[in-house]
Amino acid sequence: MNAVETEDLRKSFGPVTAVDGVSLSIPEGGIFGFLGPNGAGKTTTIRMMTGVLIPDSGSARIFGNDVHSDPLAAKLKMGVIPENGTVYSDLTAEENILITGKFYGMDKELREKRAGEILEWLGLTERRNDLVRMFSKGMRQRISIACAIVHSPPLLILDEPTTGLDVYSRRLVIDTIRRMNSEGSTILLTTHNIEEANMLCSDIGIINKGRIVATGSPEKLKKTFDTSRYVEVSFNKTVAESYFAATGITRAEQWGDKWRIYSDDPDLAVKHVASMAEREHLSIISIATSNPTLEEAFVKLTEEA
Ligand SMILES: Nc1ncnc2c1ncn2[C@@H]1O[C@H](COP(=O)(O)OP(=O)(O)OP(=O)(O)O)[C@@H](O)[C@H]1O
Ligand SMILES: [Mg+2]
Structure with a gap:
């Protein structure tokens, strides 16, 4: 089954065509990298896939559940880290994760076990009881990721998860993405770091001016341009x-x-x-x-x- 399927998604903002007919099939199990220059339409596509933005036309399905007609079923299947992630500043690191787990209906014991595990993965165990208000940007980003993975979503969507992170935080985030994938989550991420996409992704889709211009494995895309x-x-x-x-x-x-x-x-x-x-x-x-x-x-x- 495909984790994500979009059919001819379109969205314009006034005169600007942000997404111009995006049809994507992302099979279950892999790490899919969504690449494109600034303003290409990545975030807009993701916002339509995740039900945050209503498309002008076209549709999106998450594990077969239509995002528009059956939003709850679709949303329960995914964890999303938006471009500008939001966390609760007046809660501690651990409370942020616990409360998110509660939203997803996880029982107390499981929430606590999972929160401890995730804090460890993301290098935040020592800061678990500190208010997120005091956190640096990179630490907030890691909390945003922690909240998105607490319920072990079958699909994890991350919009630029490593932008602005130092090399250590970046590694923690990449290791966490890999771990989630090996535990069964399909991953969809956007990045501007092409080297990162090359080493992390099983498949890549390149978008330019709202249109998909190429899809395939990193090696296949490289071979297409294997001239020199x-x-x-x-x-x-x-x-x-x-x-x-x-x-x-x-x-x-x-x-x-x-x-x-x-x-x-x-x-x-x-x-x-x-x-x-x-x-x-x-x-x-x-x-x-x-x-x-x-x-x-x-x-x-x-x-x-
Ligand atoms: N809410 C909005 N209102 C008006 N225009 C918008 C809005 N959101 C996006 N756009 C426009 O849509 C186009 C695509 O933007 P989008 O954020 O999807 O690009 P992106 O590929 O995510 O870029 P980046 O790499 O910079 O994050 C841009 O021209 C942008 O200005
Ligand atoms: Mg974006």
Whole structure:
């Protein structure tokens, strides 16, 4: 079953078309990354999926429950961390989690057990009895996440969960997302950190100007733009460009003390460099193959036409 399914979602704000026909199917079990430049329509799409905003047209279903016609059933299946998460400032860290658990109908014993566990995951055990009013932005963000996961939702939706966090908080949040996923939650998150999406997500959807421009695994998206592959190599002696001439090698360029050997087939390029070095009695000091990056794919998909 699909955790999320949207059909032709559309939303305009006055003259601005924020979401222009988004149809997405997010299968159960994975970590789906929703990427796009500022203003692309990510938050607006998520607000329609979560029932906060009514679409102009189109529909959204969470595990088969229509968000508009059956909002309660849909909402019980998800935990949501909105772009600007809200927490109760006059309650302590732990009280925030406990009260949220109560909203979801969890019994006292389970709420308390779960709150202790989550505070630990998110590095907040020592601050559990402090009022959230005193918390820093990163700590508030972690409380917002804690509240969204207290009821172990089958679907966890996070809008930029790591923006503005330091490297330690970011790791705690990423570990928590991974843990929730391994415990069975499907994850949908937005991020501007492409490297993060690359290492975390099983699937990615890229949105630009309100439209989905690509979906697929990070590796698939990278391969789509796999145009400039090269082998970078350095030797113990100076070599001439002519040494690299061979069928299948597009060109060779000197880069500082290294050479970049361009080829559509990195396997062939590496083998050629190795046999050439053998023949010319050269030692290879370093050798590496370039990999296309998800960032390249992202930029190509979202740059101005
Ligand atoms: N409540 C609103 N009223 C008017 N315009 C809005 C509203 N919400 C969003 N928009 C517009 O809709 C477009 C998409 O905004 P949205 O917040 O969905 O983008 P986003 O992809 O989440 O961007 P970011 O990466 O900056 O968070 C923008 O042009 C924005 O100005
Ligand atoms: Mg946003």
